[in-house]
Amino acid sequence: MKQDNDPIEQLLVLHRDEVLREWLAEVAASSPSAGAAVGASAAADAAALLDAFVAGLRAGADAKRFDDIGWEPVRNTLETLSRARAARGSLAGETSHFVLALKKPLFSGLQQSPHTEPQHVLAAVWRVSTLVDRMAQFTMDTYQRSREEVIRRQQEELLELSTPVVKLWDGVLAVPMIGTLDSSRTQLVMESLLQRIVDTGSELAIIDITGVPTVDTLVAQHLLKTVTAIRLMGADCIISGVRPQIAQTIVHLGIDLQGISTKASLADALALAMKRVGYTVTKTKG
CATH class of the missing domain: 3.30.750.24 (STAS domain)
Incomplete structure (x- = not known):
């Protein structure tokens, strides 16, 4: 799996700043409300997620299996990001959109790679698309779990308040x-x-x-x-x-x-x- 990830890893290592800049620009351009919702923390969130993404690629994680142990840094980063945004009042769709916006700079960068065969580019694009989709779904699941935890905790607190001795x-x-x-x-x-x-x-x-x-x-x-x-x-x-x-x-x-x-x-x-x-x-x- 390490060899399959090479084109994506090279792109993120050699052109990390460009990918990061295009990613944030895509978030703001495609959904101004989502871009405004994340505020100044957007760049820090994106940078942390890219670093975790590269760590997973270097570990040879299977792009077809997001539950692969190599993607654990990405999952941990996404969970932290999702819970933090939920606490700030962001909607689940805004966080999911933030992650999905990563596709455009990755697709563009892979297509412009001069050292990669077309068939390899197509395979890499498909792996990236599948992986980012699963990352977005993971944020939705995390958001839902965090909201359920908040609701359950509030219900318990209300229950205790409603039955004083x-x-x-x-x-x-x-x-x-x-x-x-x-x-x-x-x-x-x-x-x-x-x-x-x-x-x-x-x-x-x-x-x-x-x-x-x-x-x-x-x-x-x-x-x-x-x-x-x-x-x-x-x-x-x-x-x-x-x-x-x-x-x-x-x-x-x-x-x-x-x-x-x-x-x-x-x-x-x-x-x-x-x-x-x-x-x-x-x-x-x-």
Whole structure:
């Protein structure tokens, strides 16, 4: 494969600056918005990618297989470039266009090579075209993965923020639930609540479902699992925020909440919790 790469390597070694200049000019000319999006970092990105490209050619990497170990410097450079551009707000298409613009100076340089046979030029052009296409596709895949990672991280952060465990009083914790309950969220609530029970030595936990829009069989099962886990830790649980609609739904579904204290509001649940842990709340005369 080293011999097949020779014409491309010679072009990039002997005419690196020309290729780099034509590449950046092609980016700006064919898509001004993409050229503007990369800003002053375009030259540095292009130079780093060309250097990695030459390293792959010198290693004899197979131009037909972008997963060849010889192209690892190129893959690493593309991944860094793609993630950096995604963080700056560039679109996936802009990064892909940036890479594809490399074709024109490479094609032009290979065709003007005075020491290469026409059939070898054609073969080299085809290898370059295939390789650059795969490089562009790699940037798209990397961009997609990076965006998915950001979205997943944001979802996890929002999930944690939406299920805080609050200490209301000595021995009394509360978890205000907002939104739909699913398996992953219930698991997170359970883990956070059980850990806080251990950390604080609390005797009671209030699960407030005022912000839960609907309660179906699945949601009720998640609540029951959480209550069971709390009891296994030696604490007890009160469910608050049971509105008339939710109460009717629970009855119609035949869900058994016997043995679990329920209250219509968080205030009522807190009053019951205070009584259970031995506190008496009295109103002073104003």
